[in-house]
Amino acid sequence: MQPEVSDHIFYSFxxxxxxxxxxxxxxxxxxxxFAIEDTISQDKSLAALRNHKEAERKRRERINSHLNxxxxxxxxxxxxxxxxxxxxxxxxxxxxxxxxxxxxxxxxPSETDEISVLNFEDCSxxxxxIIFKVSFCCEDRPDLLQDLVKILKSLQMETVYADITxxxxxTRNDLVVVADTEKHGVESVKFLQxxxxxxxxxxxxxxxxxxxxxxxxxxxxxxxPDHIIMV
Amino acid sequence: MQPEVSDHIFYSFxxxxxxxxxxxxxxxxxxxxFAIEDTISQDKSLAALRNHKEAERKRRERINSHLNxxxxxxxxxxxxxxxxxxxxxxxxxxxxxxxxxxxxxxxxPSETDEISVLNFEDCSxxxxxIIFKVSFCCEDRPDLLQDLVKILKSLQMETVYADITxxxxxTRNDLVVVADTEKHGVESVKFLQxxxxxxxxxxxxxxxxxxxxxxxxxxxxxxxPDHIIMV
DNA sequence: CCCAACACGTGAATC
DNA sequence: TGATTCACGTGTTGG
Numbered sequence: 093m094q095p096e097v098s099d100h101i102f103y104s105f106x107x108x109x110x111x112x113x114x115x116x117x118x119x120x121x122x123x124x125x126f127a128i129e130d131t132i133s134q135d136k137s138l139a140a141l142r143n144h145k146e147a148e149r150k151r152r153e154r155i156n157s158h159l160n161x162x163x164x165x166x167x168x169x170x171x172x173x174x175x176x177x178x179x180x181x182x183x184x185x186x187x188x189x190x191x192x193x194x195x196x197x198x199x200x201p202s203e204t205d206e207i208s209v210l211n212f213e214d215c216s217x218x219x220x221x222i223i224f225k226v227s228f229c230c231e232d233r234p235d236l237l238q239d240l241v242k243i244l245k246s247l248q249m250e251t252v253y254a255d256i257t258x259x260x261x262x263t264r265n266d267l268v269v270v271a272d273t274e275k276h277g278v279e280s281v282k283f284l285q286x287x288x289x290x291x292x293x294x295x296x297x298x299x300x301x302x303x304x305x306x307x308x309x310x311x312x313x314x315x316x317p318d319h320i321i322m323v
Numbered sequence: 324m325q326p327e328v329s330d331h332i333f334y335s336f337x338x339x340x341x342x343x344x345x346x347x348x349x350x351x352x353x354x355x356x357f358a359i360e361d362t363i364s365q366d367k368s369l370a371a372l373r374n375h376k377e378a379e380r381k382r383r384e385r386i387n388s389h390l391n392x393x394x395x396x397x398x399x400x401x402x403x404x405x406x407x408x409x410x411x412x413x414x415x416x417x418x419x420x421x422x423x424x425x426x427x428x429x430x431x432p433s434e435t436d437e438i439s440v441l442n443f444e445d446c447s448x449x450x451x452x453i454i455f456k457v458s459f460c461c462e463d464r465p466d467l468l469q470d471l472v473k474i475l476k477s478l479q480m481e482t483v484y485a486d487i488t489x490x491x492x493x494t495r496n497d498l499v500v501v502a503d504t505e506k507h508g509v510e511s512v513k514f515l516q517x518x519x520x521x522x523x524x525x526x527x528x529x530x531x532x533x534x535x536x537x538x539x540x541x542x543x544x545x546x547x548p549d550h551i552i553m554v
Numbered sequence: 555c556c557c558a559a560c561a562c563g564t565g566a567a568t569c
Numbered sequence: 570t571g572a573t574t575c576a577c578g579t580g581t582t583g584g
């Protein structure tokens with residue numbers, strides 16, 4: 093492609109001989125370019141420059157190799173911009189960080205008792221089903237799950253998804269339940285909320301002696317909350 | 324820092340005048356460098372080169388800006404190698420892809436009935452608790468969850484974590500249950516496995532007519548599997 | 555002293 | 570053509 097050595101000699105000759113005093117030759121005292129005593133140091137610096145050139149090529153290869161890996165990982169065209177690839181990568185890593193943050197924030201039981209019942213009104217109401225997203229946090233007790241199942245059964249609601257996490261005596265329950273529009277109207281949200289509220293009140297009334305699991309220290313019984321946060 | 328325009332003029336003079344025939348001047352027919360009629364096109368190409376230089380600087384800035392964003396996102400020193408940063412980014416994105424793959428593979432119910440009971444023997448046996456990781460997939464039925472709760476209750480095991488996913492008539496249950504070593508020995512794994520096996524057999528016996536949810540098409544009842552895969 | 559990493563300006567290619 | 574992107578060789582700096 094490009095002239096390799098010839099123009100280099102030419103260039104270094106020019107910069108060293110003409111332009112500046114910061115010459116490539118350091119040991120010689122001669123003022124004449126291409127003088128005899130300069131040939132040795134010239135060879136040395138030439139070899140150094142060749143090494144330098146090679147090293148720089150290797151470095152570029154390394155960087156571009158990783159860039160190509162990123163291109164394939166992001167499944168984008170091999171002719172996509174370097175800058176664009178990096179921008180997309182920034183986006184991806186940000187998403188990853190956000191995800192892990194949400195996981196730790198949204199999957200652990202909260203300290204306060206909370207109930208959230210969301211009615212997915214927009215989501216496929218015409219197929220005869222209503223979908224609720226239920227989430228509540230409260231003190232754990234042995235019969236909580238059984239009571240919850242009974243409640244949903246009595247409301248004739250079917251559990252499609254359940255994610256139940258219990259840690260340190262607190263429990264968090266995320267449910268997706270479906271109900272028939274034939275049996276339920278819009279007021280079924282209230283039924284569900286009230287049933288869950290009674291569930292949590294039962295939970296905070298029952299005083300359980302729990303052997304020190306988890307952390308090991310026997311925590312003082314958390315007092316029943318004055319009110320349960322309803323969302 | 325570096326000489327901006329002066330050496331450029333010098334260089335372009337050299338390459339254009341001395342080295343090669345691919346000169347910077349295209350329209351002129353003069354053979355003399357710095358001839359009068361060349362000054363115009365020289366100015367033009369000089370301006371072009373200045374634009375080019377500027378554009379390249381902008382490009383480098385863009386790339387390095389993204390690289391710095393990646394540095395901060397990966398919380399690594401601002402003097403970390405470009406190549407190293409990119410290598411770490413490749414690692415991260417691979418992990419992300421792996422995670423999302425595992426999520427879709429490990430959270431959806433399998434087509435075949437399966438039971439897996441893992442005894443975490445290495446994990447804190449001396450605090451008087453045994454920890455089991457239970458996972459099973461089977462056909463869904465209304466009383467499945469209730470039966471499961473009864474089984475665990477009868478075995479005096481406490482559910483620490485539960486992840487229950489039901490889709491398309493199939494259900495997948497991932498549980499973490501703890502048992503007392505006072506009440507259970509090593510044989511409790513077998514108890515648990517057998518109880519779950521009976522649960523799944525009950526599941527495959529009961530023939531349920533299910534209204535076509537999800538996909539909408541009424542799927543033919545899947546025949547009871549000849550055997551349940553035990554892990 | 556060299557080595558490794560960087561920014562820079564430039565030529566070439568692509569659109 | 571003009572704009573944009575890339576690879577290259579080089580000068581420079583810090584360990």
